[in-house]
Structures are given as structure tokens and as C-alpha cells.
Amino acid sequence: MSDTLRPTDSQSPQPVQPLLARIKRRSFFMYAGATAGATALALAGCSKDETTPSSAATNVSFGTGDASVLNYAYALEQLEAAFYAKVAALTTSPLLAAEVPYFAKLATHEAIHRDFLRTAINRDFGGTIIPDLTPKFDSIDFTKRVKAATDTKLGILDAAKAFEDLGVAAYNGAAKLFKGSVYLGIAGQIVSVEARHAAYVRDLITPGSFATNEGTDVLGFDRQLTPTAVFAIAQTFVEQKLDASTIGQ
Amino acid sequence: MNFFNIIDLLAEADPDVLDRFSSRRAVFNSLGTVAQRAALATSPLFLGALFQKAYAGTASLPTDILNYALTLELLEADFYRQFLAAGQIPAGAAFDAITVIKTHEDAHVAYLHDAVIKAGGTPVTGSSTAGIRFNPSLLPATYADQLKYAQVLEDTGVRAYKGRAAELIGTDLLTPVLQIHSIEARHAAHIRTMRGQQPWVSIGDDLAADANYKAAYTSGVASSTRTTVALGGTTYGIPAFNPAQPSPQESNLQQGAAGTKLALLITTGIGSTTYLPDDAAAAFDEPLQAAEVLDSSRAGGLLA
Numbered sequence: 001m002s003d004t005l006r007p008t009d010s011q012s013p014q015p016v017q018p019l020l021a022r023i024k025r026r027s028f029f030m031y032a033g034a035t036a037g038a039t040a041l042a043l044a045g046c047s048k049d050e051t052t053p054s055s056a057a058t059n060v061s062f063g064t065g066d067a068s069v070l071n072y073a074y075a076l077e078q079l080e081a082a083f084y085a086k087v088a089a090l091t092t093s094p095l096l097a098a099e100v101p102y103f104a105k106l107a108t109h110e111a112i113h114r115d116f117l118r119t120a121i122n123r124d125f126g127g128t129i130i131p132d133l134t135p136k137f138d139s140i141d142f143t144k145r146v147k148a149a150t151d152t153k154l155g156i157l158d159a160a161k162a163f164e165d166l167g168v169a170a171y172n173g174a175a176k177l178f179k180g181s182v183y184l185g186i187a188g189q190i191v192s193v194e195a196r197h198a199a200y201v202r203d204l205i206t207p208g209s210f211a212t213n214e215g216t217d218v219l220g221f222d223r224q225l226t227p228t229a230v231f232a233i234a235q236t237f238v239e240q241k242l243d244a245s246t247i248g249q
Numbered sequence: 250m251n252f253f254n255i256i257d258l259l260a261e262a263d264p265d266v267l268d269r270f271s272s273r274r275a276v277f278n279s280l281g282t283v284a285q286r287a288a289l290a291t292s293p294l295f296l297g298a299l300f301q302k303a304y305a306g307t308a309s310l311p312t313d314i315l316n317y318a319l320t321l322e323l324l325e326a327d328f329y330r331q332f333l334a335a336g337q338i339p340a341g342a343a344f345d346a347i348t349v350i351k352t353h354e355d356a357h358v359a360y361l362h363d364a365v366i367k368a369g370g371t372p373v374t375g376s377s378t379a380g381i382r383f384n385p386s387l388l389p390a391t392y393a394d395q396l397k398y399a400q401v402l403e404d405t406g407v408r409a410y411k412g413r414a415a416e417l418i419g420t421d422l423l424t425p426v427l428q429i430h431s432i433e434a435r436h437a438a439h440i441r442t443m444r445g446q447q448p449w450v451s452i453g454d455d456l457a458a459d460a461n462y463k464a465a466y467t468s469g470v471a472s473s474t475r476t477t478v479a480l481g482g483t484t485y486g487i488p489a490f491n492p493a494q495p496s497p498q499e500s501n502l503q504q505g506a507a508g509t510k511l512a513l514l515i516t517t518g519i520g521s522t523t524y525l526p527d528d529a530a531a532a533f534d535e536p537l538q539a540a541e542v543l544d545s546s547r548a549g550g551l552l553a
Contacts, residue, residue: 105447105531108524112532115520117511120505172427181415182507188411188430189504189533193449195434200448203439208346210439211353211432220356222431224424 016023042169045102058240062227067125069177072227072247073187074117076131076170079237080163081110082135086142087156094145101102106160106197113190117191120186134239144204157205164198165223166233172224177248195222306457309486311422312370314413316478316485317539318426319361321409322549323375323481325402326354331491343443347399350436357429364422370513373481381481384553398551401462403437404450405537405548412496412536435535449531450499450508457499464525464546469495471546478543480552490540497536502529 060075061069084107087093093100121129137159141147144155154162171191178184199210206212213219227244235242329351338344365372375381389395410430417423438448444452456462463470474490497503503512513519515529543549 105528108528108530109449111522112515112519112524112528115522116504116513116515116532120507123510123513124507148398168431172424172431175414175427176418176423178418180507181418182505183509184415184418185411185536186505188414188427191427191431191533192407192411192434192534195431196449197440198402199435199438200442203442208342208349208439209434210346210442211349218356218428220353220360220432221425221428222435224428242324 058131059241059243060133061243062130062247063128064246065125066178066180066183067121067128068247068249069187070117070121070125070183071128071130072174072244073171073190074114074121075130075238075242076167076230076234077110077114077117078133079135079234080167081107081114082133083140083159083163083237084110086135086137087160090142091144094143096145100196102162102200109193109197113193115124131240136237136239138234140243157201160201161198161205162233164194164201166225167194168198169223169225170227170230172222173226173230174248177227267548283550285319309413309416310368310370311417311489312365312368313417313485313487314371315361315365315368315422316373316483316528317413317487317543318410318429319358319365319373320381320478320480321548322354322357322361322553323373323381323407324383325406326351327375327377327381328388328398328402328551329354330377330381331385331388332395335388335395337390339478343392346439346443350399350439351423353436354433357432360425360429362376364425368422370485373483373485378537382553383551387551393444396440397456397459397462400437400440400444400446400456402551403433403440404466405542406433407437407534407541408496408537409539409548411534412538412542437527450534451531452500452527464544466499467533468498468541470540470544473539475543487539487543490538495545496538496541499535500526500530501533502526505531 023047062071062075084103088104088107089096092129095103118129139153140159141153141155144151144153146157147153147155168191171187171194174188175184178187202209211222218222227247231242231244261416292502333339333344333347333351338347350388362372362374373381387398389398410426410433414423414430417426441448444455446456450466454466457466470490470492474492475487476489477484477486502515504515506512515532516524516526537547541547
């Protein structure tokens with residue numbers, strides 16, 4: 001086994017990932033079978049709580065050009081849609097009665113965004129679509145409406161606010177990465193709906209906080225973040241490793 | 250000079266370039282024989298004419314776009330000034346929210362004013378007595394009706410920014426303008442909540458059926474069209490309204506037309522799930538052209 005391919009520690013299996021990113025899983029195992037030590041290498045890259053080699057080493061690459069920016073949006077919409085679908089499916093919801101139908105709307109809007117982007121990417125950039133992401137919501141307590149000061153996990157509203165604010169900042173920051181006006185226009189049509197969602201959820205947590213500045217926010221201006229900064233936050237909620245390095249290149 | 254290399258280079262910088270020429274085939278067919286094509290394609294005169302035609306209508310200067318945005322922000326800021334001064338807003342959360350929104354509109358005015366100057370233009374101006382301002386005679390007497398105007402102005406503002414963002418591709422202005430755009434959407438959502446409406450635009454909105462406000466939800470231009478706007482002490486250009494392609498109405502169910510590909514029908518065309526028209530419409534906000542926004546049936550009709 002080559003030292004250069006060995007993971008440096010159990011928390012950072014990145015050196016293995018480029019291997020898998022470039023070849024399909026089936027061809028990887030054919031390759032692994034023919035290469036002494038490669039299987040052991042793949043297993044060494046797994047952290048303890050992951051049961052299959054593939055889940056540990058899956059690195060999601062987003063490609064380049066407008067397809068990469070659309071796939072970036074598609075990744076975030078997948079996460080949002082999965083989160084709200086889980087909220088909508090709760091048999092006992094901690095949300096207030098008046099909030100439940102609105103959260104059902106949020107779930108539908110995000111599912112529409114996800115399905116629309118998937119369809120548009122497949123139509124206009126065939127073969128570039130990213131895989132279905134596996135959400136990881138273990139930092140969210142779905143029995144809590146809002147987290148208490150002593151809670152370590154997010155409540156449903158806290159998570160919704162995080163997702164919506166992040167989505168707005170992501171679309172705002174990604175706009176300049178588009179090369180064509182068609183997709184910039186579509187992103188603009190989606191981001192203002194995300195901002196409406198964000199304002200609604202924020203008002204539920206703290207009435208009147210629909211556009212309140214936090215941290216380094218500039219008065220009257222929403223946030224904008226690079227894909228790298230967005231994934232630094234979104235990664236918490238996804239099993240696969242998200243690679244922002246080529247988005248918009 | 251190689252015509253085809255130029256096209257390739259242009260396509261790299263502007264993927265829509267081939268759409269700008271009515272179509273690639275039409276361009277080449279219009280050139281006649283192979284020999285004529287070769288001769289013509291090396292002619293600077295031919296290329297100049299071709300590109301001038303292809304890029305006509307997208308020639309607004311950044312200062313034009315900024316002055317257009319500044320016009321709307323001045324209108325909003327002055328509306329909120331009058332709204333607060335009228336003394337009808339309940340004290341507490343409602344008054345605080347309108348005050349917050351007013352400070353945002355003032356911040357937008359200040360930013361855009363400076364941006365026009367930095368871009369080498371003359372900013373439009375407005376005050377409580379002159380220039381761009383909300384027509385005081387249109388301010389309704391009651392809080393509930395005043396709040397309707399706030400909703401129309403905010404929803405229209407969101408549509409207006411959306412309608413022109415693409416013209417800022419490749420400039421440093423795109424991102425800050427979009428950061429304003431999504432703040433306007435947050436305002437719109439909050440005003441709608443204050444009015445007991447859904448935070449997003451939906452087919453069942455009360456104002457969508459209200460004759461006085463209906464225009465903000467539909468599209469097109471009722472009065473005469475124009476390509477220059479003389480307001481607030483200066484004149485700026487806006488793109489000519491294309492009557493054949495009015496902006497989609499907010500109830501639009503189709504999205505994503507690209508090149509020669511038709512838009513997808515959101516209700517049944519994007520997968521195995523069928524979506525209700527109300528959700529399909531609400532999930533996407535729609536743009537408005539500048540001529541539509543400034544038309545007398547919409548924001549233009551609210552100017553003093």
C-alpha cells in the first residue's frame with residue numbers, strides 16, 4: 001500500500017476520494033480486486049459508524065460551468081426538501097397547529113424546486129446530474145419546535161431558519177457564477193421564494209426578525225456566500241462529502 | 250480574422266450568443282454561397298452590423314439599471330415615510346416592522362445613489378416635496394388599506410429586480426443588487442403575514458382579485474410604451490417593451506425555457522409527482538420588465 005494514499009487519520013478519508021470520484025463504483029471494485037491492498041485501503045478510509053465502504057468514500061463532484069451551479073442548487077434543494085418531508089411526515093409534530101399547513105407548503109415548494117432542477121439539469125446538461133444525497137439530520141431534534149438554551153440539537157424552526165437563510169445566501173453568492181442568463185433568471189425566481197420562506201420561519205422564532213441583521217450582516221442587504229462557505233455549513237446535514245472546488249469553473 | 254473563432258470566443262463569454270443571432274443556421278444561410286461567406290465573414294463591416302443587431306436591446310448602461318432601481322427604492326422609501334407619518338400603524342410590532350423596512354429602503358437608496366455616481370452617472374433624486382416620491386393623494390386613510398399598498402410595492406420590487414438582474418451579469422453590481430432583491434422578498438413576506446396572507450405569492454391572494462391592485466399580479470403594459478424615463482432630475486434609458494413577450498403572470502405554471510427548449514410544466518412535467526397549480530405558481534416568483542413596472546397600471550402610477 002502506498003503511503004501517499006493512506007488516510008492521514010480516521011477523520012479524514014479524503015485521499016481515497018479522488019479514486020472513487022473518477023470511476024464508477026462497480027469499476028472501482030474490479031479495479032480494487034486487481035490491485036493488492038486497494039480493498040484494505042478503501043476500508044481503512046471508513047469511519048466506525050459507517051457500514052459500507054462506498055458511503056465513507058463517496059465524494060460528490062459538481063462538474064463545471066452552468067451545470068455545476070445548477071447541481072449546487074439541486075444539492076441544497078434536495079436537503080431542504082428532505083428536511084421538510086421529514087417534518088411533514090411526523091405523526092406527532094411539536095409545531096403549532098397553524099404552522100403545520102404552512103410547513104406542508106414549504107415541503108411542497110422545496111420538492112418542486114428539487115424536481116424542477118433535476119428535470120432541467122437532465123434536459124439541458126445530460127449526464128452531469130449529481131447523485132441523490134443522503135441527508136444526515138442527527139443534529140436536529142424533531143420533537144422540539146425551537147431549541148432551548150441548554151439543548152445541543154436544533155429544533156425544527158432553528159433548522160428551517162438555517163436551511164432557508166443558507167439557501168438565500170447560496171443563491172445570492174452563486175448568481176455571478178452563471179454564464180448564461182436563462183439559469184440566472186431561474187435562480188432569481190427561486191431565491192426570492194426562499195427569502196419569503198426564511199422571513200416566515202424567522203418571524204415564527206422571533207416576531208419581527210424577518211430581515212434582522214446577525215453578525216456581520218449589512219443593513220438592508222441579504223447575505224451572500226461562496227459555495228465553499230455554504231458547504232462548510234451544509235456538510236453537517238449530508239453523509240456524502242460535498243466538493244465545491246469546481247462549481248462555476 | 251476568423252469568423253468562426255470569433256463566434257467560439259463569444260460563446261465562451263456569452264453562452265446566449267447563438268440565440269442572439271436569430272439562429273446559427275439563419276446566420277449562415279443569410280451569407281449566401283461558401284465563397285461569399287468567406288469573403289463576408291472577414292469584413293469588419295459585416296461583423297459590426299451582425300453584432301450590433303444581435304446585442305441591440307441589451308445595451309442599457311449600468312447607470313440606467315441603477316437609476317431604475319433607485320427610482321423604485323425612492324418610491325418605496327417615500328411611501329413608508331408617508332405611511333409612518335399618517336399615524337395609523339398600531340404601536341408595537343407593526344410600527345416596529347414598518348420602521349425596520351423603512352431603514353432598509355433608505356439604505357438601498359443610499360447605496361444605489363452612490364453606485365450611480367461611482368459608475369459615472371447622475372442619480373435620480375427625490376424628496377418629500379419634489380422629484381421621485383409616492384403620490385400623497387393615493388395614500389389610503391386606513392392602516393389596512395395602506396398595508397395593501399406596501400404589499401403591492403414590495404411584491405413589485407421583487408419582480409422588478411428579478412427582471413433586470415441578467416443585464417448585470419459580468420459586473421460587480423450583480424451580487425449586491427441580488428442581496429437587495431432577496432431583502433425585498435423578506436419585506437414582502439412579512440407584510441403579507443401582517444395582512445394575514447400567505448408569505449408567498451399564491452393564486453388565492455386577496456389582492457390578486459382586487460381591481461385596484463390586480464395589475465401588480467398580471468403582466469403587460471396598459472399605457473404607451475417608452476424607452477427613456479425622465480424623472481427626479483435626470484433621464485435614463487429602459488429596454489423597449491416587447492408586446493409579444495409580456496412577463497409571465499404570477500399564476501404562471503411553466504418554468505425553464507432555455508434556447509429552443511420549451512418551459513417545463515411544473516404541475517405534471519417535472520417527475521412522477523403531480524403538484525397543485527397553487528403550489529407550482531407559489532414556488533417561483535416571476536420577473537417584470539422595466540416598462541411594465543413603470544407603467545401607469547403599476548408602480549409608475551404611484552409616482553407623484
